[in-house]
Amino acid sequence: QQQVKQSPQSLIVQKGGISIINCAYENTAFDYFPWYQQFPGKGPALLIAIRPDVSEKKEGRFTISFNKSAKQFSLHIMDSQPGDSATYFCAATWGANNLFFGTGTRLTVIP
Amino acid sequence: KAGVTQTPRYLIKTRGQQVTLSCSPISGHRSVSWYQQTPGQGLQFLFEYFSETQRNKGNFPGRFSGRQFSNSRSEMNVSTLELGDSALYLCASSTGTVQETQYFGPGTRLLVL
Numbered sequence: 001q002q003q004v005k006q007s008p009q010s011l012i013v014q015k016g017g018i019s020i021i022n023c024a025y026e027n028t029a030f031d032y033f034p035w036y037q038q039f040p041g042k043g044p045a046l047l048i049a050i051r052p053d054v055s056e057k058k059e060g061r062f063t064i065s066f067n068k069s070a071k072q073f074s075l076h077i078m079d080s081q082p083g084d085s086a087t088y089f090c091a092a093t094w095g096a097n098n099l100f101f102g103t104g105t106r107l108t109v110i111p
Numbered sequence: 112k113a114g115v116t117q118t119p120r121y122l123i124k125t126r127g128q129q130v131t132l133s134c135s136p137i138s139g140h141r142s143v144s145w146y147q148q149t150p151g152q153g154l155q156f157l158f159e160y161f162s163e164t165q166r167n168k169g170n171f172p173g174r175f176s177g178r179q180f181s182n183s184r185s186e187m188n189v190s191t192l193e194l195g196d197s198a199l200y201l202c203a204s205s206t207g208t209v210q211e212t213q214y215f216g217p218g219t220r221l222l223v224l
Contacts (some may be wrong), residue, residue, distance in 0.1 A: 032210045038187070043115070043201050043215030089154060096209055097144055098167045101154035 002091050003027055004100025013109050018079040021105045023090035026071065030092040034099070035064065037076050037086045047088070049073075078107045113138065115204050115216035123222045126213045127189040129190040136183050136204030142166070143185035145177060157200075160185050161207050180190060187220075197223045 005024045013019045023033075032051055036044035050057045050064040050073065057064045063076040077084055088108050091099040113149050117137045124130050136143050144167075145157040156169040159181035177187040183204075189196055203213035 008132075036215075041217065043217050045215065046212050048206075049212075060162055092208065097142060097159050097205060097213065098156040098169060099146075099213070100142075100156070103153045104115070 002103065003079075003093075003100040004090060004102040006090050006105060009103070010106045011108070013080045013107065013110055014060060014073065015080065015082060015111050017080050019080045019084070019107055019109070020074060022074045022086055023092075024070075024072045025092050025103050027092070028071070029094040030100075031094050032092065033064070033066065033073050034091050035062075036089045036091060036101075038089065044089060053108075067085070077107075080107075082109045082111050085109050104105070115202060115203055117200075117216040117219050119184055119219060120217065121205055121220050121222075125222065125224050126192055126194060126210060128192050129188060130192060130221060131186055131188045132200055132202075132221075134185045134187075134202035134216060135205075138200075139206070140204040140214075141183055141207040142205045144203045144205075145187050146201045146203065146215075147171075147184070148196075148201055148218070154201070156213065157187065158222070190224045194223050197221060199215050 034049035035047045037047045038044040061078045066073045087104045088103040118133045142161045142175045144159040159167040161191045165178045179185045199218040201218045203215045205211045205213045
């Protein structure tokens with residue numbers, strides 16, 4: 001079964017707007033939550049990652065919010081740009097390198 | 112530094128055949144992980160090799176196997192191909208420290224007819 005649930009499946013945002021992608025998990029052993037960005041024809045690339053001992057992590061326009069009690073985490077992209085149009089995957093793992101990925105969100109930013 | 116390279120980039124095979132895919136990690140990286148990406152199942156972990164040993168394994172049948180050489184290059188093999196094996200196969204390299212950044216290659220797209 002899907003260990004990490006991701007929504008929405010697709011998202012359309014105006015340039016300058018905020019893109020929000022949500023993920024939920026059940027396995028409380030997970031201790032590392034990365035987000036990956038994938039452009040067509042390319043492999044995924046790490047965007048930002050968080051561990052459950054912090055509730056928020058920000059890197060430039062990208063922020064992860066983490067809610068340990070709700071077992072949810074989300075990616076916020078501020079001031080979204082057309083160049084951000086890509087597929088985004090959340091993932092989780094515990095004590096290892098085998099990542100459990102969400103199903104992906106295709107983001108389109110309209111100029 | 113050169114990135115992760117995968118060969119071949121595209122492959123067409125028929126059912127019942129076997130296939131070998133190759134991955135060259137970033138120089139100095141000792142861990143290589145393999146993932147299968149399909150529209151239906153998404154990204155799924157196959158296995159990880161570290162210092163020529165399989166360190167972790169996903170939930171795939173025994174037809175999927177891999178190995179790693181002393182120079183950290185890795186190969187994965189799929190025997191008795193099925194139509195459902197059509198996918199993008201991605202490898203990712205990292206230093207080997209657990210949960211360090213994994214750098215993905217562009218993938219090998221396999222089509223099974």
